[in-house]
Amino acid sequence: MPTPRTLYDKIWDEHVVRTDEHGTSLLYIDRQLVHEVTSPQAFEGLRLAGRRPRRPETHLAVPDHNVPTTDRHLGITDPISRIQVEALEANCREFGIQLFDMADKRQGIVHVIGPEEGFTLPGITMVCGDSHTSTHGAFGALAFGVGTSEVEHVLATQCLLQKKSKSMLVSVDGALGRGVTAKDIVLAIIGEIGTAGGTGHVIEYGGEAIRALSMEGRMTVCNMSIEAGARAGLIGIDETTIDYVRGRPMAPQGELFEQAAQHWRSLNSDPGAEYDRVVHIDAASIRPQVTWGTSPEMVLPVDGSVPDPADIADPVKAGSYRHALAYMGLTPGTPLAEIALDKVFIGSCTNGRIEDLRAAAEVAKGGKVADSIKLAMVVPGSGLVKEQAEAEGLDRIFTEAGFEWREPGCSMCLAMNADRLEPGERCASTSNRNFEGRQGQGGRTHLVSPAMAAAAAIHGRFVDVREV
Amino acid sequence: MPMKPFENFRGTVLPLDRANVDTDAIIPKQFLKSIARTGFGPNLFDEWRYLDRGEPGQDCSGRPVNPDFVLNDPKYADATILLARHNFGCGSSREHAPWALADYGFRVLIAPSFADIFHQNAVKNGLLPIVLDEAIVDRLFELATDSDEPLTIDVDLHNLKLDADGHGTIEIDIDPFHHHCLIHGLDDIGLTLTHADEIAAYESRRRGEAPWLFG
Ligand code: SF4
Numbered sequence: 001m002p003t004p005r006t007l008y009d010k011i012w013d014e015h016v017v018r019t020d021e022h023g024t025s026l027l028y029i030d031r032q033l034v035h036e037v038t039s040p041q042a043f044e045g046l047r048l049a050g051r052r053p054r055r056p057e058t059h060l061a062v063p064d065h066n067v068p069t070t071d072r073h074l075g076i077t078d079p080i081s082r083i084q085v086e087a088l089e090a091n092c093r094e095f096g097i098q099l100f101d102m103a104d105k106r107q108g109i110v111h112v113i114g115p116e117e118g119f120t121l122p123g124i125t126m127v128c129g130d131s132h133t134s135t136h137g138a139f140g141a142l143a144f145g146v147g148t149s150e151v152e153h154v155l156a157t158q159c160l161l162q163k164k165s166k167s168m169l170v171s172v173d174g175a176l177g178r179g180v181t182a183k184d185i186v187l188a189i190i191g192e193i194g195t196a197g198g199t200g201h202v203i204e205y206g207g208e209a210i211r212a213l214s215m216e217g218r219m220t221v222c223n224m225s226i227e228a229g230a231r232a233g234l235i236g237i238d239e240t241t242i243d244y245v246r247g248r249p250m251a252p253q254g255e256l257f258e259q260a261a262q263h264w265r266s267l268n269s270d271p272g273a274e275y276d277r278v279v280h281i282d283a284a285s286i287r288p289q290v291t292w293g294t295s296p297e298m299v300l301p302v303d304g305s306v307p308d309p310a311d312i313a314d315p316v317k318a319g320s321y322r323h324a325l326a327y328m329g330l331t332p333g334t335p336l337a338e339i340a341l342d343k344v345f346i347g348s349c350t351n352g353r354i355e356d357l358r359a360a361a362e363v364a365k366g367g368k369v370a371d372s373i374k375l376a377m378v379v380p381g382s383g384l385v386k387e388q389a390e391a392e393g394l395d396r397i398f399t400e401a402g403f404e405w406r407e408p409g410c411s412m413c414l415a416m417n418a419d420r421l422e423p424g425e426r427c428a429s430t431s432n433r434n435f436e437g438r439q440g441q442g443g444r445t446h447l448v449s450p451a452m453a454a455a456a457a458i459h460g461r462f463v464d465v466r467e468v
Numbered sequence: 469m470p471m472k473p474f475e476n477f478r479g480t481v482l483p484l485d486r487a488n489v490d491t492d493a494i495i496p497k498q499f500l501k502s503i504a505r506t507g508f509g510p511n512l513f514d515e516w517r518y519l520d521r522g523e524p525g526q527d528c529s530g531r532p533v534n535p536d537f538v539l540n541d542p543k544y545a546d547a548t549i550l551l552a553r554h555n556f557g558c559g560s561s562r563e564h565a566p567w568a569l570a571d572y573g574f575r576v577l578i579a580p581s582f583a584d585i586f587h588q589n590a591v592k593n594g595l596l597p598i599v600l601d602e603a604i605v606d607r608l609f610e611l612a613t614d615s616d617e618p619l620t621i622d623v624d625l626h627n628l629k630l631d632a633d634g635h636g637t638i639e640i641d642i643d644p645f646h647h648h649c650l651i652h653g654l655d656d657i658g659l660t661l662t663h664a665d666e667i668a669a670y671e672s673r674r675r676g677e678a679p680w681l682f683g
Binding site: 014017018020022024026028030037038040041044049051054057065066078080081083084087121123124129130131133144145146147148149150152153156157158159161163165195196199200226229231252256257259260263295316317319320323414415416433435436437438441 | 485486487488490492493496497498500501502503504505515521524525553554555558559560561562563566581583584585588589592593643644645648656657660661663664666667670671674677678679680681683
């Protein structure tokens with residue numbers, strides 16, 4: 001009997017080119033996504049060394065971080081952003097890499113367009129100069145974020161130097177309650193294991209609650225693996241995965257697809273495979289989550305209250321709680337449901353897919369954004385998500401309720417374009433990071449699911465979606 | 469890009485007493501619009517360091533500084549070793565974070581743990597991240613803050629140890645491959661390309677096993 005292997009072992013084994021005496025492997029990379037922010041210095045490095053991409057057809061580029069979400073026809077008015085987007089276009093031309101430019105309706109956030117186009121495939125290795133590359137692990141692909149030097153390394157060699165990580169299984173057992181979503185699962189996991197809990201590990205998510213998720217939901221969970229410290233998240237391949245990929249423009253077609261699918265079905269952890277760490281979470285116990293601090297692990301169920309640092313024994317942790325509360329302008333003991341908001345952001349690579357917009361629209365339908373909310377915006381993850389949402393009439397539901405309906409991009413997830421919080425403004429956001437200044441200097445971010453964000457927009461404060 | 473070989477080295481410590489310092493804090497997003505690798509030093513920790521909102525391309529010399537932030541404490545003005553708490557460098561994969569730390573003048577980073585991508589990016593840029601036990605880090609924080617003089621540390625990368633101002637020798641553990649790269653300043657793309665034959669052999673075998681990846 002061969003030793004039972006995890007999904008991670010299987011993908012790893014299929015991609016090792018060689019391993020040196022220190023245990024460092026040269027790992028073959030099948031696909032790379034490229035965006036404007038982390039690639040210019042990589043292309044410059046190639047140019048300086050006189051190198052060319054080894055397999056240009058395995059890379060796909062798109063501008064997303066810097067692009068405006070209004071008045072696209074005006075182009076990018078910020079000259080520095082424009083230079084960066086133009087540099088991407090010029091580099092893709094020079095090195096023969098396919099690009100979806102700003103005018104292309106397939107343009108969108110890298111982690112939304114990869115799966116949408118069938119560029120992301122099960123069982124592959126994939127990287128991008130972006131930490132949320134973990135998203136693609138939802139397909140049973142080993143996908144992780146890299147720095148710019150490694151972007152260049154993959155362009156030049158199609159390989160990366162890697163040490164194998166440890167493995168962790170997070171099993172979400174049983175069924176979720178009504179109104180509880182993939183976002184709540186992953187926030188609850190991070191609350192449980194902490195933002196460094198997955199450091200040095202690849203997390204595989206399993207259990208009935210994960211199996212029951214759609215591909216969109218699985219992507220939301222894997223997306224935030226990096227917020228748990230893990231470079232990659234993985235979910236085993238099943239018919240949900242295969243059905244999602246079938247027929248996508250860049251996926252294999254016909255006979256070749258069936259051949260691939262047969263191989264993909266073998267890419268699941270074997271019964272009895274061992275993990276370095278196993279965590280069980282009871283799905284039924286997960287309630288809608290809201291972060292209260294400046295790290296995603298600072299999270300509680302919506303019916304909770306802001307914690308008191310005085311109750312924390314560990315002095316470093318108590319210090320960071322105090323720091324976070326001062327930054328967030330919150331007082332210990334305040335019920336989360338009493339926190340009033342200034343802005344609401346629905347979008348990002350965590351929650352900017354069609355299913356997320358449907359969930360938000362369902363809550364927004366027939367309601368009105370509260371007068372106290374200065375801006376509630378919905379930013380689709382890609383041009384195709386936008387088109388689909390408009391075909392379903394979701395844009396009208398949002399605009400009638402008083403939300404702004406924008407063009408696709410990263411937008412206020414990181415506020416590199418004009419969309420941002422002003423100092424002191426408080427935002428309910430479906431994105432993935434509540435770090436200080438993430439959505440604008442002095443801005444205060446609370447991470448929630450799309451349905452919770454929509455409900456917060458209508459009520460002007462957090463409410464439990466299970467009660468609306 | 470080939471990097472400079474890391475020599476044995478002596479420097480003073482800047483104690484940044486925070487856990488989970490993320491790369492958004494190390495270098496805020498507006499500075500990521502640059503298409504160069506250098507020039508990020510003046511904007512290192514921009515939002516903690518200055519009282520106004522920084523913009524790319526601006527001259528930072530006249531900006532109002534936050535006197536409470538440790539980087540602005542004259543005692544640590546010449547520091548080249550950054551001491552921090554656990555999970556340093558978490559968050560975004562931006563290599564601009566190690567570029568900014570290196571551009572400012574840091575060469576060594578000490579913490580109980582680093583985020584994985586940051587750790588990798590740091591080594592690629594000739595920065596030496598050193599992981600030490602929480603208790604030792606606590607002790608270094610005390611030494612770095614207790615006296616009026618900054619704490620000096622000698623790093624002996626060849627023999628894998630450091631010496632904290634005569635307070636004892638501390639053994640350090642570095643991944644052997646990283647150690648090799650730091651000491652020799654290797655261009656790791658060049659190194660990988662020496663295995664071009666093996667990569668080609670892998671590709672031709674793989675083309676048979678998984679033809680859908682070679683459309
Ligand atoms: S949406 Fe946010 S997290 Fe996702 S790629 Fe864009 S900036 Fe990064």
